Amino acid sequence: MKLMLHYLMKHKKLLLGNFICVFGFIIIELGLPTLLAAMLDKGILNNDFGYIKKMGLWMILITVIGVSLNVLLVYFGQKITTKVIMEIRDDMYENIQTFSHNEYDQIGVSSLITRTTNDAYQVMIFIGMILKTGLLTPLMFIVSLFLVLKTSPGLSLFVFFAIPILLLGVLLISKYSDPLSKRQQKNLDGINRILRENLSGLRVIRAFVNEKFEEKRFEKVNENYADSSKKLFKLMALAQPAFFFLFNIIMALIIWFGAVQINNGSLQIGNLIAFIEYIFHALFSFMLFASVFMMYPRASVSAQRIQEVLELKTSIKEKESAVTKTTLKGYVEFQNVSFAYPGQEDTPTIENVSFKASPGETVAIIGSTGCGKTSMVQLIPRFYDVNQGKILVDGVDIRDYKLESLRKKIGYVPQKALLFTGTIAENLRYGKKEATESDLEEAIEIAQAKEFVDSKSLRFEERLSEGGSNFSGGQKQRLAIARAVIRKPEIYIFDDSFSALDYQTDFKLRQRLKKETKESTTLIVAQRVGTIMHADKILVLNEGKIIGMGTHKELLQNCSVYYDIAKSQLSEEELA
The missing domain is CATH 3.40.50.300 (P-loop containing nucleotide triphosphate hydrolases)
Incomplete structure (x- = not known):
């Protein structure tokens, strides 16, 4: 509720207009049965046609005003709701843009999509109900209750008998709907995750003829979602018939005892009709408010999930006095850098890596799959932060840079x-x-x-x-x-970016890039020795450690791992 109030209070003028319409609508809605009672008791029973005409004109005027206020109530409610949800989604998206890869891994991309779309929609529906019925029904209930007591204190006992029963039902439904709502949203995350994987991996699924497997996988999570939704909707569906059952019993009793009082002369027909209208408004208002209250657990779950995204702060933080400009350009240096992904601190991906790269120099990184090549270059634009050591760009620790300034130096x-x-x-x-x-x-x-x-x-x-x-x-x-x-840029990072090119295009591209990047630093991650054999410096990575550093010819002589990689890809003449 705190999240919704925070955004609602940004639109105080619209809220005031909404409240005025609510208050005016209540007065008009309850004014009609009061005028009707007066018309019956003072006009029709006394054959006073002038009084009947007068009351009739007042009722027409009030009806016109009531319709106008209802239209305005819907307008204000929709305008506030639209603005609030737009602002929530904007703020969520803005905060998501600051997340590092760690935060994306923590929440999950599919869950972030669900929270920005479906969770925001659930909050929107709830706010819409609050603005239209959440404010209207409590006031309507209080005023109706007052008029019920004023019209017939004896008959009002039936209302006070029904309220505790209705309240108990609302509390029970709210209690059981909360865990069901959480389960439902979690299952929706699963649907989005599998659907996203399926659509992005469609070619692979078809290539391996696994359509049926994916169908069963989706069917399972879809059934879980449908099961939790059915239970939730069945629970909600109990409310309305139970209310009308109780409402009809109370109305039958009121008409019965009201007729007895009319027969005794202690109650007039007009007052009984007005009393029934007041009772209807009181109980119907309670039911509408109860439906809002029962929706709260579901909206609360969605609001909590949204709040979690809004409050989550990126682990990649900027210093207040962050560097924006440097005199040096294109220098990269790793000083005893070690890095492990969150939760995997015991098995570092990069361990004690040190090297330098200068403008005009091409530094290549090669090694077996999973040795940490990509992780190493992803540390330079601060997609993750190092655990130990430091990375210098143009002589400045990358953690001292303004992120925008650091990343503008890099072409990734x-x-x-x-x-x-x-x-x-x-x-x-x-x-x-x-x-x-x-x-x-x-x-x-x-x-x-x-x-x-x-x-x-x-x-x-x-x-x-x-x-x-x-x-x-x-x-x-x-x-x-x-x-x-x-x-x-000052620094180029090519992370295995030539793998889909044929050898001729690869060669032409590297030759042309060499002219273009002669004043920049170039870092190349590659699997093919042919792509990097002409690099000024080659780093051989194995299990996150540099086990060889030098030119192609030097490494053929003094690094067995590099020699084995080269031997598997090059001819005997090229190895000589």
């Missing part, structure tokens, strides 16, 4: 060439917003992407589907390289 091309839905130009300008047409031309020429871009009828305006799935792996890799090249 990840293992998986991730492209975004949009045009080729939009994807390239992701590296440099103000890039001109000539900048785009130069970038695709360097990245050896010009040939296939020119083959497209719309060239730079050719659209990429989600993830660039309408382009081949090699084309996506070259566009990702062009995106990094276009910003002309």
Whole structure:
């Protein structure tokens, strides 16, 4: 509730308008039966047509005002709800953008999607009900109860008999719905996770003919969600019939005893009709408020999940006096760096790594799969923080930089060439917003992407589907390289970024990059020796440790691990 109140209080003027409409609507709703009672008892029974006409006109006027206020009530409620949910989602998205990989792993991407969409929707529905009925029903109930007591204290005993029973039912339903709501949202996370994996891995699933397996996997989590939802909805469904059953019993008793009082002359017909209206408003208001109260556990679960995202702070923090500019450009140094992923501190991925890279120098990193090559280069833009030692960029510890300033120095091309839905130009300008047409031309020429871009009828305006799935792996890799090249960074990081290229394209691309990056530092993670054999310095990584450092020829002579890798890939002439 604290989360919802925090955002609601940002719109005090709209809330005031909502409250005025609620208050006015109550007065009008309860004013109609009062006027009706007066019309019956003083007009119809006394054959006073003038009084009947007068009351009738008042009732028409009140009805028109009541409809107008109800329209305004819906307008204010919807406007507040829309604004609040927009702000919640904006704040969630803004905070998610600050997360390091550690926070993404902690909550899970599928859960973050559920919290931003479905959980926010549940909160929106609840706030909408609060603004329309949550404020209206308590006031309606209190005023109706007052009029019930005023009209017939004797008959009002039936209302006070029903309230404790209704209240007990509400409390019991709320108690049992809370764990069901938590289970339901957790199962929805599972559905999103499996659906996301299935859609992104569709080709692999089809290649291994595992559609049936995935169907059963999805069916299982979907059944769990359906089971928890059924239990929750059945519980909620009990409320309305139980209320109407009790309501009808009370109404029958009131009409029975009311008729007896009319017969005795202690109650007028108009007052009985008004009393029934007051009773209806009192009990119906209680039922509506009860439905809001019963929805609270579900909304509360969603609000807690949203609050968790909003309150979660990234482990990658900036210092108040963070560095934004340096005199040196392009220098990278690892000083006794060790790193382990959270929860795996006993088995470090990188251990006691030290090396230097200077502008104009190409440093390559090679080693067996899982030896920590990618983890090592991901430490430079601070996707994770080191556990021991430090990394210097241009002579400054990367933890002392403003993150934006540090990452602007780097052109990063990840293992998986991730492209975004949009045009080729939009994807390239992701590296440099103000890039001109000539900048785009130069970038695709360097990245050896010009040939296939020119083959497209719309060239730079050719659209990429989600993830660039309408382009081949090699084309996506070259566009990702062009995106990094276009910003002309001080430091290039190519994380196995040439793996999808044929040897000829790979060679041409490296030759062209060498000219482009002669004043920058280039770090290359590779599996192919042919890609890195001409590097100025090659680091051989094994189980997170550097076991060899030098040129290609030096390592062939003094590093057995490198020699074995090279032997498996190169001819005897190339090894000589």
